Amino acid sequence: MENFSNEPIDINSLPRYEEVPLNALDPNYWKVIVLNICISILLIGTASGLVFLLKKETTAYIVPVIIAIVVFGAFLFVLFRMSFKRRGLAVREKDIIYSSGILSAKTTIIPFSRIQHVALNEGLFSRMYNLGALEVFTAGGATGNVKIHGLEINLANKIKELLAKRVNNGI
């Protein structure tokens, strides 16, 4: 009998976080991810190409290495696609919900009244697509913080302002 209950408040009447529809990240963020994957693969490819050029005796391994790189690239592609699809964000009246994770689905909820401050980061590629990463800090240390990549910059700013307003009102 592990079903939790408590007399004064009916647990089932509480708002349920798991029923809140989550907003997916901006589709443009997928392009940023693809760009990043391509650059990594390109770097690995160039490095192995240099090795082949400089050390002639390694040329025998050209085909397996190319296959390995392609497989690795495809693997990264699939992995990040899954990860991208599983990330989601929702802002409720009193808290912010963020979900992510492939093998382990992880959901973190931070009440507005516990937010210390909010930061908005813009990467080089993200800026090209008008995206930003929202970082929410709590007093709970690194594990209690949340960083949400791939938000449309206006939306991110709106959320940031909303959070900042709630934080100030809350205290």
Added chain:
Amino acid sequence: MESSNYDFRTPRKQSATGIIFMFLNTLQKLIRNLAIPLFVIIFKSNIAARYYIFLALGILIILVAIFAYFKYHSFTFYLDEDDKKFVINEGVFVKTNLTIHLDKIQQVNINQSLLQRIIGFYTLQIDTAGSDKKEGTIRAMDKTSAEELKKRLLSRAENSDNTEEFRFVESVDEPIVAIPFLKLSPLTLLKIGATSNYGQTIALVIAFLAAGFQSLKDIIDIFEVDKNQVGQAFQQGVTLLSIAFMIFGVLIFLLIFNIVRTFIKYFDFEVYRQENSLVVNSGLLAKKNTFLNAYRVQISIYTQNYFQKKMNMLDMRMKQNSVTQSDKENKNSDIEIPGCSTIEKDKILTMIFNEVPKEGIKLSPNYRYVFLSLFFWIIIPSTILLFINNWRYPLVDYVPYFLTYTLFAATMIYYSYRNHRLFVSENYVIKQQGIWDIEHQIIQPHKIQAITIKQMLWHRSANIGHITCHTAAGDINFKFGNYDTIKNLMNYWLYQVESSEKDWM
């Protein structure tokens, strides 16, 4: 607060004899850093050169004295009661101005090092809350003014805080110089030393031995002792019997070391109750005085092992907001109270929570909890052993050892599973964990900063998940719980955090 002879409004310097302390302190640092290289230089140089070295040393010491003088004169502090701030100005070459707002002060400690004890001084240290890691330290104060300043700093902090801090109204009338409500006698200290904190001691001894071996190696290198000789002597000495003796010796040594360490750390240990806070005094060589505001406690922990249970003894630890601080300071802001009885534990908990926390509903993890541990501690080692055996020895020789190990590991895993429990009641979350030392961590839901729920892909069909409550003093985890239950808990705790008017600190 009534007025006193101590005026902190105008900028003050430290005690005049503070110059001596600054001088000695800097000198001590200098000696500590230079002793070994200096020794080597003097040893290796000729007589003429030694003369110059001593001359240089003399000049250095004079410079240190001059520096100490200027340092003393440039260090001023004052209390601005109107603006509610405490200001410290310091620095000889680089001037620093440190302003601490009184309502941000979390803790004021008065400590005394061995050196200070000789001269009769105290260090006053101000811990502040918040992410800006400003800390004020006044190194040389006499006892009465240090205590007066501490009182002023904290009284301001309390007055500016609102409402719910005045929980212990009934105790306000009590005189400030209270009778300690917990005092550790030497016998209790002996018991504590004999039963607890083995882990810390072992870590200390290992660190100490590692340093010792390093210097032993250095000595061997310097004197070019024949390494083979030493090695041979070592090998001949190590027989099975001597190994048994050695283990026995090490255990006795650890026990004695642990007891000595306990005496040094907790000698003269006293806990006072002062209005709504706890004051803890302890220490043989360096007196430590720590101040704890009940409502600033984030996690309260009590720990007990089998021996301690037989003697009706517990160790308590109160964790304050400390995530933003570095690890070393982290330990400092924790308050440890070893060797309480069950009654004293309840008294301290009542001070913090106004009641003894109720355990409430008990949640147990799923049996899958043991799988990961089994994999790491039994399956991986046995696989490695099998591989090694394929190369060298017949397997049979190792079976008894391995069986013993497996039995030991399995017992540990079983106990770790059996003790992993979560108790939830309306006002408290209590996490129980541990194998030998069984620990209870108590938090109040309104101290939660954020909550994370996690589910592994392959646990979906089994309906299992993990939940973590992030607090300002660390995380509280409950693993392998029923997923529906922990989802309910998440909703419930969020409701409590969001509907509560109480501030987390």
